[in-house]
Amino acid sequence: MSDSSVAIIAGPSLADYHFGEAHAFGPQRHQAFLDGIEQLGIQGQFDWLSPVRCDEQCLQRFHNRDFIDKVRQASKLGIGYLDQGDTPARTGIFEAASTVVGSVIDMVDRIMQGQYRRGFVP
Template sequence: MSSHSCCVYLSDKLATYGFGDKHPFGPQRHHVFEQALYHQTLDQKVDVLPAVQTDRQTLELFHTKDYISKVIEQSKFGVGYLDSGDTPAFIGMYEAALYVAGSVLDAIDQLMNKHYKKAFIPIAGLHHARRHIAAGFCVINDCGVAIETLFNKYHLQRVAYIDIDAHHGDGVFYSFEDDPRLIFVDLHEDGQFLYPGTGAISEIGKGKAAGTKLNIPMPLQADDELFFTMWPQVEKFIEKHQPEFILLQCGADSIAGDPITHLAYSEQAHIHAVKRLATLAEKYCS
């Protein structure tokens, strides 16, 4: 194991996943994170690793063959949309997606082989794409690919996916709604007010998976006080199911000031989530 317990993936290859400088999901996301990491000398506390590319076969652990063929074809010319109008094609998007998913999967390999205890990928968590179609700026669903990898390559039976992005992780939820192996917890802005409009508290999983999913819709302008009030439900749910691996989608759009969403957390909410989940991972995922 490295002298550091955490690795972070940084590369211009990751920054290629985006829809242009004027789009909410542009290359500046990666660059701002990279500048902040070095400015605060956090690179001295983690190992910085390069992006890793995966292959088509691995994407198809989650996505359909027909959909990946569509992505490859539209990636050549960057024309049209991959869904009903939210997710435009861009030249090179297939290769960019391979680096996003590949970095996530390399991080899983690093953790499963005990090289690190934690990993972070700043351009990832594309939680809206379904198995057969893009959605919400998500060409692929690296979260879904990661979950399928943990099931199929590492044969895990209890994987926890925690999502504190302002948007409900619908692509993950509905893809594994009837799979009891995925322990799903999502705190998100109430779907009455924000895309994708899903994630009601009544959605708890189906069939044998009923009771393995927890959705916590948050009201407009929910702040740290409410976050910390609701958070114990997350820990209680995780403790109940004792996962073998924990994935955190920590989209920063739930922090106050985001131009699209309407939550009002501070960074302290995210810090608390990360610290507590790391503690639970030490307890159950060793």
């Protein structure tokens, strides 16, 4: 196990996962998390890891080809919704979502292997 029992995966590619300024899950959420850590002065208590992007095979464990293609197309066009109206599409959302998935899987793997006891993927 690392000297720290807690890891945080953070970085610009992870911060890019949001649904626009008007959505509750907006672009400021990632920086707000990092600002809170800094304000508390506890940055040194964690191992900081880089985001990891999930490949298409990984996505197919949970989503069918049609949905993956729908999200990819909406990500290119930057319009529409990914569901029934709560999750707006925007340019780059496919890549950003793939990074969130890959980072969460990476963190879970590290915890299951005993490298960390806890992890955050803000």
